[in-house]
Amino acid sequence: MSVGLLALLDDIAALAKLAAASIDDVSAAAAKASAKAAGVVIDDAAVTPRYVTGLKPERELPIIGRIALGSVRNKLIFLLPAALLLSAFAPWALTPLLMLGGAYLCFEGAEKILGKWLPHGDGHGEAEAAPAPADPAHIEQATISGAVRTDLILSAEIMAIALATVAATPLWEQAVILVAVSLLITAGVYGVVALIVKMDDIGLHLYEEGSPAVRPLGKLLVHAMPKILAALTVIGTVAMLWVGGGIIVHGLETLGVPFPGHQIEAAAHAVSAASAGLFGWLASAALSAVAGLVIGGAIALIVPLFSRLRGKR
Structure with a gap:
């Protein structure tokens, strides 16, 4: 009985070590997957503050919580x-889907840049737009x-990048890692x-x-926030182009197309x-x-052509 008990304890200890190692592996994989998605995360953090701009300060945090x-x-x-x-039934589709998401990021980034220099829109709709609803609850919900x-x-792009990072792991580990990355x-x-969002309120309070x-610090925060928000917009745009372009370049290499991935790698090695x-x-x-800017610029210039064709039809 004592020998059997000791053997059982040894088995339990071995299982505990295996579980601890699995937890370490999952934690490391989750951290790696999160790092891979850093560019999209930066864009997400840069985009979201504009949704609470102009709302009452006391409603900003509740709205961010609901988002x-x-x-x-x-x-x-x-x-x-x-x-x-x-991952279970169509892993071959991951690379094309990633590239599609990368193309969307490139398009969004390039459209922001091109929109500053090129006229866009047909000039209709602005004067005819319906007035904003006066109900604050309706505005918040919208x-x-x-x-x-x-x-x-x-x-979706974050999850796809994370999934590509851990595609070789068992399905249960992928689920745990994706949950960890999501949270x-x-x-x-x-x-x-x-x-x-609350930095200017903190500065005003100080x-x-x-x-x-601490009053000079408060004044600095109040005056710096518009510049910080403008800088975040630029950083988010660059991040979209960097991540989107990198995804497409890597995807082309995975599909057997070396250009321009090999040239980028060679240039990076030379600079390094x-x-x-x-x-x-x-x-x-x-x-x-x-x-990413070249790819997104091409898409941004093509999309209006399709819109005009559809309008004519």
């Missing part, structure tokens, strides 16, 4: 089952619905968004209620060798962003 809950619902209820079904729809697109990224993105030592390894990654990211 965050919608984001969790997008990831866990809609996207997670779809990702697992894709704001939340729009933000959650945008989050669905970005969350980690949602908490991180909307925590940062809440901080950004300026009006704080001691003389010349700078003692300091700027190799930066060169690769910059060239991927350029590729």
Whole structure:
């Protein structure tokens, strides 16, 4: 009996070690997958604050909380089952779907840039647009619905990138990792968004209620927030081009098309060798962003042509 008990304890200890190792593997894979999706996360954090701009300060955090809950619902209820079904039954479709999402990111980034220099729209609809509803509850609901729809697109790309990172792991590990990535990224993105949105209120409070030592900091925060929000818009655009271009370039290599991936890699290696390894990654990211701008620019110029053709028909 004692020998059997000791053997059982040894088995339990071995299982505990195996479980601990699996948890470590899952944690490491979740961190890696989250890092891979960093560019989309940056864009998500840069886009979301505009949804609460102009609303009452006391409603900003509740609205961000509801958007965050919608984001969790997008990831866990809609996207997670779809990702697992894709992994189980059609893993070959992951690369084309990633490239499609990458093309969308490139299009969004390029459209933001081209929109600053090229006229767009047909000039109709602005004068005929219906006035904004006066009901604050209706405005909030419309704001939340729009933000959650945008989050669905970005969350789909995040989940696809994370799934591609852990595609070689067992299905149960993929599920655990994707849940961890979903919760980690949602908490991180909307925590940062809440901080950004309330930064000017924090600065105003420090300026009006704080001691003389902290009032300059409060004044700095109040004056800096418009510039920070403008910088976030630029960072989000660059992140979309970098991630989208990188996804398409890598996808082409996976499908057996070496251009322009080999050229980007060679240029990055040359820069890395010349700078003692300091700027190799930066060169690769910059060239991927350029590729994304070219791809997105082409799509942004083609889409209006289809719209005009459909209008004529």
